[in-house]
Amino acid sequence: MKNQIRELRLKHNLSQQDLGERIGVSRQTINSIEAERYDPSLPLAFKISKFFNLPIEEIFYS
Amino acid sequence: MKNQIRELRLKHNLSQQDLGERIGVSRQTINSIEAERYDPSLPLAFKISKFFNLPIEEIFYS
DNA sequence: TGCGGATGTAAAGCCTGCTTTACATATACG
DNA sequence: CGTATATGTAAAGCAGGCTTTACATCCGCA
Numbered sequence: 001m002k003n004q005i006r007e008l009r010l011k012h013n014l015s016q017q018d019l020g021e022r023i024g025v026s027r028q029t030i031n032s033i034e035a036e037r038y039d040p041s042l043p044l045a046f047k048i049s050k051f052f053n054l055p056i057e058e059i060f061y062s
Numbered sequence: 063m064k065n066q067i068r069e070l071r072l073k074h075n076l077s078q079q080d081l082g083e084r085i086g087v088s089r090q091t092i093n094s095i096e097a098e099r100y101d102p103s104l105p106l107a108f109k110i111s112k113f114f115n116l117p118i119e120e121i122f123y124s
Numbered sequence: 125t126g127c128g129g130a131t132g133t134a135a136a137g138c139c140t141g142c143t144t145t146a147c148a149t150a151t152a153c154g
Numbered sequence: 155c156g157t158a159t160a161t162g163t164a165a166a167g168c169a170g171g172c173t174t175t176a177c178a179t180c181c182g183c184a
Binding site for chain 4: 090099
């Protein structure tokens with residue numbers, strides 16, 4: 001599952017560490033999702049979606 | 063995480079078994095999500111969302 | 125050169141998502 | 155009554171999400 005997290009994160013001028021802290025996960029989790037090593041859980045997808053104030057469908061897609 | 067799956071499923075006149083087959087998971091998985099025993103994975107949430115033709119945010123919420 | 129911040133990635137361990145199997149209850153219908 | 159369908163739930167086992175620790179690379183800057 002692809003995602004726009006890296007682009008959104010950079011647009012907000014945040015490091016992976018920053019974003020992880022804001023959302024409540026480790027920087028490795030952010031890194032792994034950006035690298036598509038795995039998909040986030042639904043609750044984490046919601047946190048990311050709310051943080052960037054965008055619907056899940058605009059951040060994650062096939 | 064709450065959800066509208068039972069309501070949507072009944073509106074479509076489907077059993078848990080039916081919905082599971084249509085979406086590609088077991089009936090116990092449908093049952094467990096309806097009963098909020100656990101949240102679906104993000105890919106499964108997308109399948110459900112596409113099946114009912116509704117955004118994830120209209121099916122799942124806190 | 126040397127250091128710090130950002131990133132990539134791997135391994136171990138824990139918890140959760142999902143499966144199959146199995147049993148129980150309820151309801152409808154012959 | 156007996157049977158079929160729908161649902162609830164539990165247990166074992168495997169796969170995947172997430173953590174911490176750790177090490178490596180790269181880039182910018184003193």
